[in-house]
Amino acid sequence: MASQSKKALLVASWWPLGALSCPTLMLNADIGDRAQRCAEAIDMGRALGSDFVHTLNVVRNTPTQEVWDAIVEECAMHGLGVGSGSVVRRYMCLARYPEFFCSDDGSVAELWWIWACVPHACDADLFGEFVLPRYLEWQVLPREVQSLPPMGPCLAVAMPHKGSFGESVYFDDTKCKQHLEVAEIPVCKLINCIWRVYANRKLFYSTFGTQTRSLRAAVAAKDAGANFAEQTNLQSYARCRGAGATFSEVSFVSKRLETFYLGVCMPYACPREVLGWWVATMMVDIYPDLEFEENSYQVEEVVHRQELSLKWAVVGVNRCGTTSLAAWLDSHPQLHLLRDANDQYLEGGVGYIFRRSFLRFLLPKAWVDELHQTSEDVSGASVGVKDPWLLHSARGRMLLSGMPQLRLLVVVKEWLEWVKSVVLFRAVPHGEHIDEFVDMATCVRELARSANRTRGWDEDSMVEEAETVVCRVDWTRLMVVRQIQDLVSRGFPRRQIKLLHLEGLQREAEGPARIAGWIRGVPSRANASFGGGADDGLSFPSRGSAASHWAERSFFEEVCALPPELARALECARIRATVGLARLLRRGGEAPP
Secondary structure: OOHHHHHHHHHHHOOOOOOOOEOOEOOOHHHHHHHHHHHHHHHHHHHOOOOOHHHOEEEOOOOOHHHHHHHHHHHHHOOOEEEEEEEEHHHHHHOOOOOOOOOOOOHHHOEEEEEEEEOOOOOHHHHHHHHHHHHHHHHOOOOOOOOOOOOHHHEEEOOOOOOOOOOOOOOOHHHHHHHHHHOOOHHHHHHHHHHHHHHOHHHHHHOOOEEOEOOHHHHHOOOHHHHHHHHHHHHHHHHHHHOOOEEEEEEEEEOOOOEEEEEEEEOOOOOHHHHHHHHHHHHHHHOOOOOEOOOOOEEEEEEOHHHOOOOEEEEEOOOOOHHHHHHHHHOOOOEEEOEOOOOOOOOEHHHHHHHHOOOEOOEEHHHHHHHHHHHHHOOOOEEEEEOOHHHHOHHHHHHHHOOOOOEEEEEEOOHHHHHHHHHHHHHOOOOOOHHHOOOHHHHHHHHHHHHHHOOOOOHHHHHHHHOOOOOOOOOOOOOHHHHHHHHHHOOOOHHHEEEEEHHHHHHOOOHHHHHHHHHHOOOHHHHOOOOOOOOOOOOOOOOOOOOOHHHHHHHHHHHHOOOHHHHHHHHHHHHHHHOOHHHHHHHOOOOOO
16 A cells, blocks of 8 residues: 555544534635644744744733734744734633633623734634644743644634724624634644644654663673663653643554553643554654554653652562662651552552553553552552562662652661571571571572672572572672662662661661651651650561571581581671662761761
């Protein structure tokens, strides 16, 4: 099928108008061609830096001849014509124009004079139908995003001439009200939205088609292309939202079973049919030979992670008391931990939102709205989550770098205690006894040998080495200093990270109040009523899986029995993991044990 005929069929499938048409904006060839030329002229002018929007003026009375001549001359100096007319206050109230205050006393029917510089391609009858709604949308954008219908009978288009200045203009308010009501029907909103696309086509064209998800293999391989794709997508998102438009992810499958996840920018409040029409139009232009089902696409509005209404997160380190810390903080009346009710490790906030979005560059707005609703239900409390994967994983640190509003909590403990916890947790299935499952002597020796084989600072090679032994230990997990440095290098504020030591927390009765004060950015004495003495019943809890005393004793006995060369291997691994840790604790006001 030829590209042009294929495009015509695709566009027709997204154009369910039939014989319907909107008052004052008939979808016939003449109006359509002229409106498109006008839209292209506005789009080109904005791309070249012409500031049409700020030429818009609204006054109570028609201008004098001298003022009108000055207006015409000013616009002509920029190669533009002048559009003008009498606009009813009712429409300006709908546009929430700054100088207009709506009331029920009938003043909405008052007429005001409005004019602006316009490209010569925009005919007089397009001034109120197409040009002014766009100018008003763009001018009020810093205050409120909105979609405005054509003015129709709400504007009396007239070019003043000698002898007519100051004359009254007849206006039928009933027709204006009827027009604004009709403009809300779906077909009229659809047509209006198409003109909005054409008026800012370069924005929507340049932000179309960015990759919205990464390939799992690219993330695992730390592919530079994956990072470039993410940055490109985020830049398109920022441009789109900065223009007051909506950014969505469109997914569909081609007839060759290729899956596409593409970013699409559309004007605010546009019907889904317009988005489908635009996707079909752009895909035919970019991939003319690509075959896909027109009605197979799925659409999700997406937003940035920074819009999550989270205030804090426990992000590490696994097996260092993160579950106990989360439970401790959740007991504070001004903190609320989001979690899955069935998760014994107190994780799963908002349906495990970070794990669900592992490959996504942006989050579905529906997920963010769900979190906002939860936050409103616990008004007054700072909402947080626990997800220790975030700090350890390079992808997790990338996600955190996009949420600089978060206060991050990282808890560590004595290195050998952490190794013991990891070994016993990994080696013992739930409900089993370790003496029935593992030969502790063999396990500890294999652990030391894996530490001896580990060289350098490459995380991937360390993980691979660790998983070849019986007792699986990822030696990089406690390299907290390096992970925090990497997170800060990605732009996350260092002052938003709090490093804690488990032994210090276990000795501190006022810990929850102090940490809650840090999370909320207020002095800890403001929360002194929560924790004050050792008898408050707020001692650090013991949550999560705990090994038997026999298992712990057996582990340390075998460590002490290691040959010198294997003991040195463990010591070298400890030094690599903990270098700089004490300094980082002191910098955050925490005392190293």
